[in-house]
Amino acid sequence: MKRSPRGRLFKIYKKLFALYGPQGWWPGRSRLEIIVGAILTQNTAWTNVEKAIKSLKEAGALTSPACINSMRRDKLARLIRPAGYYNVKASRLKNFFDLLHKSYKGNIAGMGKAPTEELRRDLIQVNGIGPETCDSILLYAFNRPVFVVDAYTKRIFSRHKLCGRDAEYGIVQNLFMRNLPHSVRIYNEYHALIVRLAKEFCRTKPRCAACPLRSLSRAAIVCA
DNA sequence: GACCAGGCACATC
């Protein structure tokens, strides 16, 4: 008998959790650091983001939102250089802090009190914050039950025939949010586990045979 | 040296 999407999503989650355990995401100490990391990691390896965050910390830029807000864009770009796209990302960070300053009096804790819909509307309007970055901030910085969809999610779950390879962000997000409980803990862990799996098994073809999800989907070519 | 990485905005058709 064919298993429902709900059953399959749960089964994959359980398999990954049993294999890897809790991932302890997001790898950032404060809300500020999580938000900055979410913007810096756009299309960029996390190892490069770590270098940029280290450099920001050493410059004292992550002690409060006011630090980056008052910093010159070119100085900020220099500090985040290892994360790549440094001119674009410096502007994007500035744009976020502009929102924070103008709409939330520069107060991240205050921002955290806003209703999810209001927060999402504000974040998504920031130039440089798209759906994934927005939802990463909502889930990991503000603990809102929002599922984060990234390129790995589409790659893996399209191979399991649960969504299309080029499905729109909202379509894939709905797949998870319709079929899983609206739980911060589960959404947090599931996304982190997907990244963990993808990093280990989805980059190179020879590793495909060892992919832990291989047995869960007969039709899917899981990692090729 | 080529390819890829936890996107996004913008131009063009």
Next chain:
DNA sequence: GATGTGCATGGT
């Protein structure tokens, strides 16, 4: 609405 392109570093 769909597709192509620029943005850039560092690891494999």
